[in-house]
Structures are given as C-alpha cells and as structure tokens.
Amino acid sequence: MALRVYNTLTGKKEEFVPIHPPKVGLYACGVTVYDYCHIGHARAAVAFDVIARYLRSSGYDVTYVRNYTDIDDKIINRSNEEGIDWRELAEKFIEAHDADMGALGVQRADVEPRATEHVDDIIRLVKSLQDRGFAYEVDGDVYFEVARFKGYGKLSGRNPEEMRAGARIEVDERKRDPLDFALWKSSKEGEPWWDSPWGKGRPGWHIECSAMSAAILGQPLDIHGGGKDLIFPHHENEIAQSEAEAGREFSRYWLHNGFVNIDSEKMSKSLGNFFTIREVLERYRPEVIRFFLLSTHYRSPLDFSDQALDEARIRYERFMNLFARVHRTLAEDRQMNEVESRSLRALSEELEPAFRQAMDDDFNTAAALGHLFTALGTLNGVLDGVEAVAGKISGHWKKGVDGFFRQVGGSLGFFDDGIEGGPAYFAASRSGDDEAEGKAQVLAEEREDARKAKDWARADELRDRILELGFTVQDTPQGPVLAAKK
RNA sequence: GGCGCCAUGGCCAAGCGGUAAGGCAGGGGCCUGCAAAGCCCUCAUUCCCCGGUUCGAAUCCGGGUGGCGCCUCCA
Numbered sequence: 001m002a003l004r005v006y007n008t009l010t011g012k013k014e015e016f017v018p019i020h021p022p023k024v025g026l027y028a029c030g031v032t033v034y035d036y037c038h039i040g041h042a043r044a045a046v047a048f049d050v051i052a053r054y055l056r057s058s059g060y061d062v063t064y065v066r067n068y069t070d071i072d073d074k075i076i077n078r079s080n081e082e083g084i085d086w087r088e089l090a091e092k093f094i095e096a097h098d099a100d101m102g103a104l105g106v107q108r109a110d111v112e113p114r115a116t117e118h119v120d121d122i123i124r125l126v127k128s129l130q131d132r133g134f135a136y137e138v139d140g141d142v143y144f145e146v147a148r149f150k151g152y153g154k155l156s157g158r159n160p161e162e163m164r165a166g167a168r169i170e171v172d173e174r175k176r177d178p179l180d181f182a183l184w185k186s187s188k189e190g191e192p193w194w195d196s197p198w199g200k201g202r203p204g205w206h207i208e209c210s211a212m213s214a215a216i217l218g219q220p221l222d223i224h225g226g227g228k229d230l231i232f233p234h235h236e237n238e239i240a241q242s243e244a245e246a247g248r249e250f251s252r253y254w255l256h257n258g259f260v261n262i263d264s265e266k267m268s269k270s271l272g273n274f275f276t277i278r279e280v281l282e283r284y285r286p287e288v289i290r291f292f293l294l295s296t297h298y299r300s301p302l303d304f305s306d307q308a309l310d311e312a313r314i315r316y317e318r319f320m321n322l323f324a325r326v327h328r329t330l331a332e333d334r335q336m337n338e339v340e341s342r343s344l345r346a347l348s349e350e351l352e353p354a355f356r357q358a359m360d361d362d363f364n365t366a367a368a369l370g371h372l373f374t375a376l377g378t379l380n381g382v383l384d385g386v387e388a389v390a391g392k393i394s395g396h397w398k399k400g401v402d403g404f405f406r407q408v409g410g411s412l413g414f415f416d417d418g419i420e421g422g423p424a425y426f427a428a429s430r431s432g433d434d435e436a437e438g439k440a441q442v443l444a445e446e447r448e449d450a451r452k453a454k455d456w457a458r459a460d461e462l463r464d465r466i467l468e469l470g471f472t473v474q475d476t477p478q479g480p481v482l483a484a485k486k
Numbered sequence: 487g488g489c490g491c492c493a494u495g496g497c498c499a500a501g502c503g504g505u506a507a508g509g510c511a512g513g514g515g516c517c518u519g520c521a522a523a524g525c526c527c528u529c530a531u532u533c534c535c536c537g538g539u540u541c542g543a544a545u546c547c548g549g550g551u552g553g554c555g556c557c558u559c560c561a
Contacts, residue, residue: 011490013502031561044561074559156556162488163557205559227561228491234560257561258491264553268560295509296499301492301554311498311510318509321523354507358500367500370508380524384517387524456519463521474522481523 003058003360005223006299008231008254009155013362018222019252024060025217026052027251029209029226029234030112032069033093034078037100038274039289039304040260040267044227046290046413047257047298047363049106051225054359054411065216066109067209068094071116071202076191086192090114100277103286104293105413111216115208119194122203122211125245126183126196134244138174140186140199146179149240155254156232181237183207206237210250214242224251228258228299257298264303275304284309287414287425291316294365294412318376319415323405323422325383328478331395340397343382347404351375355408365412372408387477426483433470437482440469444480447473 003016018024028048031041045066052064070090079086094114102108115122126142129135134148146152146160153159160179172178182204187193193200213221219242226235235254242250259266262273280289292312296302336344351371358367379401386393402418409415417424427437447462466473471482 029561032559038561040561042561047561072559157489158557159489165488229556229560232489232556233558259555259561261554266555266560270560299491300499303498307510308498315498315509318523325523361502364500367507370500373508377525381526384525388517451519454519460520472522475518476523483522 003055004362005253005255006362008256011157014253016253018060019220022059022061024055024062024222026055026062026064026223027209027213027217027221027225028064028066028109029224029230030066030068031097032072032074033090033097034072034075035093035269036276036278037097038260038267038269038276039280039293040227040274041097042101042104042106042277042289043260043293043298043302044257045101045106046104046293048225048255049413050294050298050365050411051223051255051363052109053107053413054363057411058360063111063217064109065111065113065213067212068097068112068114069205069208070094070114071192071208072205090116096278100281103281104277104290105286105416107413113212113216115203115212118208118212118215119203121215122207123184123194123196125207125211125214125241128245129183129241132245134241135183136176137198140201141174141182142184142198142204143175143180144183144237144241144244145176146181146240147177149244151243152179152240153236155239156236158232158236181206181233183241206234207241209234210238210242210245214246219246220249221251223253223255225255225257228256231256258301261301261303262305264301267304280309284313285316285425288313288316290413291369295369297362297364297366299362315373317425319372319405320422320425322376322379323415323419324426324481324483325380325422325476326393326398326401327419327422328476328481329383329386329398330392330478331398332392333395336394336396339382339385340394343378344397344400344404346378347375347400352404352408359411368408368412375404390477426481433484436469437471437484440466440471440473440482443469444473444482448480451475 004013005016006013026048028044031037048066052062055062068090071086075086075090079089082089126135129144130137130142135142135144153163163179164177184196184198184201184207185204186199186201192202194202213219213224224235239250261267265271265273267274288309292309293302295312295315351374354371355368358364358371361367382397383393398419405415406418415421443462443466447459447466450458450462463473466482470485472485474481474483
C-alpha cells in the first residue's frame with residue numbers, strides 16, 4: 001500500500017515518491033518567536049511531527065528541518081515595547097516554544113536552524129538573485145521582481161494580473177510593481193543589522209526559509225509544509241526566490257495544515273481569540289490536547305472548545321483505562337488460549353493494516369484512531385472473560401497488547417510507555433500531589449476493610465472522602481484502584 | 487471584487503463511484519452492596535437544496551443556499 005499525500009501545488013492527492021529514496025528531506029516552517037505559541041501553532045507542530053514520525057515508521061530516512069524566524073519586524077517592535085534586547089526576546093520565546101511543544105510530545109526536528117545563523121546564506125542568495133536579474137536595489141533595500149518569474153502564483157492559484165487589479169495591495173513608490181516583495185531591508189537607526197553589499201540591513205521575511213532549506217537539505221526538497229495561511233504570500237514567494245535562483249523545482253510536495261477555529265472562526269492574534277498552549281495545559285493533560293489535535297484530519301478546520309477537549313479526554317482515557325486494566329491483571333507463563341490468540345490476530349491482521357491504510361491516506365489520523373477504538377472493545381472483552389472466572393491472562397497476550405500500542409502509538413506520538421502508561425496516567429504524581437495520593441491510599445484500604453465487613457455506609461463515606469482528595473476509586477478484582485481526577 | 491475550501495445522526499468525525507467507520511451523549515441489558523471501569527444490544531433507508539451523468543452518487547458535473555479561509559502580519 002503506497003503512501004498518498006495531498007499536494008497543494010497540484011490540488012490533488014498523489015502517490016508519495018521521494019527524490020532519493022529512502023531519504024526524505026522535510027522542511028516545515030516554524031514560528032516567528034515574538035510571543036508564546038497558541039493552539040494553532042501546536043496543531044501545525046503536531047501535524048508535521050506525526051508526518052515525520054509516520055514517514056520514519058514507513059521506512060524512510062527522514063531529515064526533518066524546522067526553523068525559527070528570529071529576526072523580523074514583529075520581534076523588533078516587541079523588544080522595543082518591552083525594552084529588552086531583541087536577541088533576548090527571541091531566546092526567551094524559543095525556549096518557551098520548545099518547552100510547550102515538548103510537553104505536547106512533539107519531537108525535536110533533526111535540524112532547527114535560526115534565521116540569524118544563516119545571514120551569510122541569505123545574503124548570498126539575494127546577491128545571486130540580483131546578479132541573475134530577478135532582484136533590484138533601491139536605497140539599501142532589495143526587492144524581488146515578480147514580473148521576471150514566470151511561475152508566480154502557481155502554488156496559491158492566483159495570477160499576477162488579477163492581483164495587480166485588486167485594490168488591496170498597498171502602493172509603495174519605491175517598488176517597480178506592487179507585487180514585488182522585500183528580500184533585504186536596510187536597517188534604520190537602532191535596529192539590528194548585518195553588513196551586506198547593500199549596506200547595513202537585515203533579511204526580509206520570506207528569504208530565510210529559501211536560504212536555510214537549500215543550505216541544509218539541498219534543492220529540491222521532498223516536502224515543504226506549514227499552515228494554510230502560509231500558502232500566500234510566504235510559500236509563493238519562497239518558490240519564486242528559490243526557483244528563480246536555482247533554475248529548478250524548489251519542493252516536490254507542498255503540505256498545509258488547516259486552522260484551529262474558535263466558534264468556526266480562525267484562531268489568530270489579530271482577532272484576539274486565541275489560547276496559548278500554556279493556558280490550555282493548565283486545564284488539560286498534554287496527551288489529551290494532542291489527542292484532540294489528531295482527532296480530525298490535519299487539513300480540515302478544527303473547532304477548539306472545552307466541550308471538544310472534554311470529549312478528547314474521555315476518549316483518551318478509554319485507552320488509559322484499558323492499559324491500567326491490562327497492567328494490573330495477573331499474568332501467567334503459558335501458551336495463549338483461543339480467545340487470547342484470536343484477539344491478537346485481530347490486532348496484527350486487521351487493525352494494524354487498517355491503521356496503516358488510514359495513515360497512508362494522507363496521514364488520516366482520525367480514521368486511524370477509529371480503528372484503535374475497535375481494538376479497545378476486543379481487548380476489554382478478553383479481560384472481561386478472564387475476570388469472570390477469576391483467572392490469569394497469558395503473559396504473551398499482555399506482551400502482544402503492549403507491543404501493538406507501542407507500535408501504532410509511535411506514529412502518533414502516544415503510548416510511549418505501552419501498558420505502563422495506564423497506571424502512570426492516573427497516578428497523582430502527574431498532577432503533582434503525592435501527599436493527597438498517600439492519604440487517599442490509606443482511606444482506600446480502610447474502605448476495603450469496611451467493604452469486607454459489609455459496612456456499606458462506612459465504605460460510601462470513605463469513598464466521599466477520597467473524592468474530596470481528588471481521586472475516584474474503582475473496585476476491581478485486583479482491589480481498589482485510585483485515579484486522579486482533573 | 488478575485489481565488490479557494492467546507493456542509494454526513496443531538497454533538498464530534500471517517501468516507502474520494504458500489505450501496506453510511508469510529509467516538510461522545512441517549513435508551514435497554516449484564517456486571518457491582520451501590521458505584522466506577524467494562525461488555526452486549528440499540529441509536530442516519532440516508533449524507534444542505536434542486537437538476538444532471540451513471541446499471542449504480544454522500545462521493546462526479548451544473549445551479550442554488552449557508553459557513554469559512556486567503557488576497558495585509560499570521561501555524
């Protein structure tokens with residue numbers, strides 16, 4: 001079964017064929033570091049994290065590059081507002097970005113370049129464009145001349161003539177054409193600058209990705225991606241710069257993730273309707289947020305709401321409940337019986353292939369997760385049978401279940417600890433209150449004694465007190481099991 | 487104004503020409519001292535509307551209606 005991906009450039013789903021298999025060069029646009037990341041940034045990061053993970057699990061040798069744009073007007077403005085050095089500001093938000101994304105299980109990219117580390121490459125690229133007649137200088141600023149590049153508009157499906165006719169492009173007298181965009185900007189007094197053939201200045205917005213991707217991955221790239229809002233002008237301009245300079249294709253496939261919406265409207269800084277990752281992390285577990293983000297196909301819009309997060313939590317906890325249950329079920333060293341082996345065959349012969357088929361279809365995590373829920377019913381059913389006769393499960397079965405979830409979870413960024421992850425999830429240490437857990441544990445034992453004495457009033461009272469400590473209690477065949485609420 | 491995307495049960499959500507996955511919520515049953523967790527059954531003759539193509543359409547085409555996005559910084 002071949003992997004198929006939706007390519008923005010062609011508007012179609014195509015079979016994925018790397019240029020130099022098994023190597024895959026993947027470049028995703030990262031963030032401009034002038035503020036904390038919101039859930040929209042998280043979605044993009046998680047989407048491309050899953051893409052990189054799944055490509056690897058499919059046998060590709062992926063080099064994943066995700067940049068930080070650490071020099072830009074917004075950074076300069078923000079640093080002036082806060083009265084701190086722009087470098088310090090960028091550093092602060094790079095650290096915050098790494099912490100937030102790390103919490104969500106986003107793996108580090110293989111290379112995470114910063115624009116300021118590649119100013120030499122940027123200057124070389126701008127100079128080359130100028131030498132080739134695609135760029136012109138005006139008082140220390142260098143612009144890309146869109147009219148000289150014939151393919152302009154091919155990614156976003158626009159044509160330059162119509163865009164010029166549109167009234168929304170602001171007129172800058174210094175540009176030969178309203179569509180021309182800055183490759184290099186002269187720096188004003190007090191602004192960051194680098195020496196260049198055009199005097200002191202700094203990179204324009206789009207040029208850093210062209211320069212860094214070529215410097216690190218070479219050209220053409222296999223995949224270039226980012227949020228849908230980057231299609232125009234950012235990625236369109238990258239194509240113009242890179243293809244004009246190199247005279248060949250910039251990237252084979254272009255992948256773009258959809259937005260996170262609030263009440264059906266795009267979450268964005270300008271609308272003010274955004275939630276930062278850290279805000280949401282105060283209310284929901286990182287795994288739950290990740291599960292929410294992967295519950296819809298990456299190209300579709302995704303509505304953010306407490307209701308949606310609550311449902312994601314319930315859904316995610318069904319897996320954790322299963323894991324905790326498997327974990328505490330006693331195992332014995334024997335061959336699997338018919339029921340056990342049939343359930344594992346269902347995993348390996350039906351569910352795992354179905355999972356991969358879904359992921360092969362343009363990384364359809366929503367459909368892939370659907371198949372995992374099917375596994376849930378089968379596996380819980382096996383445990384029901386074991387508990388009904390107060391028996392033990394085969395150790396091979398336990399191992400098989402653990403292996404299955406580690407395997408599929410590896411592509412999604414879940415279930416790293418397999419079955420062990422169940423009890424760990426419900427433990428209080430995750431919410432940082434070991435003391436309360438200790439107390440609750442004592443009460444749970446008292447309650448168990450009361451239950452054995454059939455003192456139901458006492459048992460119920462103890463359960464209420466445990467609840468007040470922030471725990472629910474389940475009476476299982478293996479004894480009482482606590483779970484942190486939250 | 488230009489370009490584009492979307493519309494599936496109460497809610498979320500797969501589906502990409504072959505006769506509606508999955509989850510949440512709801513109803514019934516089992517299990518339980520009661521719960522919780524879990525299991526079983528149930529829950530869209532129908533996919534915004536109207537035409538068309540086809541043996542066959544949620545899926546393709548045309549026209550509506552509604553929502554959204556990009557065209558300026560934006561994941």
